[in-house]
Amino acid sequence: MPAKKANEVEKSKIQFFGEVDLSKEGRIISDMPAWYFDVHIADLEEGVAKKERALKRGTVKADQVPMLREQIKAEREKLEQIERSRPNLNTMQENMCNKVYQNLERQIKDSMPTRKQAKDGLVNPQHELKRLKDVKHITINPEVAAACGVHAHRGKINGDEANKCYQILGRALDRNTNVEALRKDGNSEAYQSMNDLTQAILGNKEVRD
Numbered sequence: 001m002p003a004k005k006a007n008e009v010e011k012s013k014i015q016f017f018g019e020v021d022l023s024k025e026g027r028i029i030s031d032m033p034a035w036y037f038d039v040h041i042a043d044l045e046e047g048v049a050k051k052e053r054a055l056k057r058g059t060v061k062a063d064q065v066p067m068l069r070e071q072i073k074a075e076r077e078k079l080e081q082i083e084r085s086r087p088n089l090n091t092m093q094e095n096m097c098n099k100v101y102q103n104l105e106r107q108i109k110d111s112m113p114t115r116k117q118a119k120d121g122l123v124n125p126q127h128e129l130k131r132l133k134d135v136k137h138i139t140i141n142p143e144v145a146a147a148c149g150v151h152a153h154r155g156k157i158n159g160d161e162a163n164k165c166y167q168i169l170g171r172a173l174d175r176n177t178n179v180e181a182l183r184k185d186g187n188s189e190a191y192q193s194m195n196d197l198t199q200a201i202l203g204n205k206e207v208r209d
Helices: 003-012 038-057 062-085 091-111 115-119 125-134 142-147 159-172 196-204
Strands: none
Touching: 038 062, 091 142, 091 159, 125 159, 142 159
C-alpha cells in the first residue's frame, strides 16, 4: 500500500481503548474505556493528592514513606495512561461517530418498550431478553463498533452492544450517555404497542451466529 494511502487509513482509524485498557497481548480487557469513568478518575486524582499532602505535612511514618512514594508514582502513571487514551477525533472521525451515534439513538429508542408498556405489564420478558442479548437487530458501522470493543456480525449488533456503543460515543462526543432517557413515554396511540418490525424481529427471527 502506498505511504499516502496507509497514512489516510491510519488517520481514519478510530480508537476508544488505550494501553491502559489492553492486555499484554493487545486484547481489550475492559468493558468500557478507562477515560469513560469521570468519577473514578476524580477519585484517583484525589487519592494521589491526599497522599502527597500527607508526605508534605510529614504525617507519614518514616518506614512507610518509600511505599507511599511508589504508590503515588504508580497512580500518577495510571492517570497519565488514562489521559493518553482519551480519543482525539479529527473532523472525519467526529463526523462518522456523530452519524453512528444518531443512528444508534434512533434505533435504540424505537426498539425499547415504552414506559407505558412497562407500567401496564405489556413487556414480554423473553422478547426483551432477545432484544438485549441475542438478536442482532441494530445496524452499525462495523469499524465504529470495533472501536467500541464490539464485533458487528454482518453489520448488526444486539441491544446490550448497541447501548455500550451509544454510551462510549456519547462520552467521546460530549453528548447524552443515558440510554434510559431514550425510552418513549408511549401515551399516544402511536406507541400503544411495540414497533411492528421490532416485534417481528424479536418474536419470530431465529438467533444466528
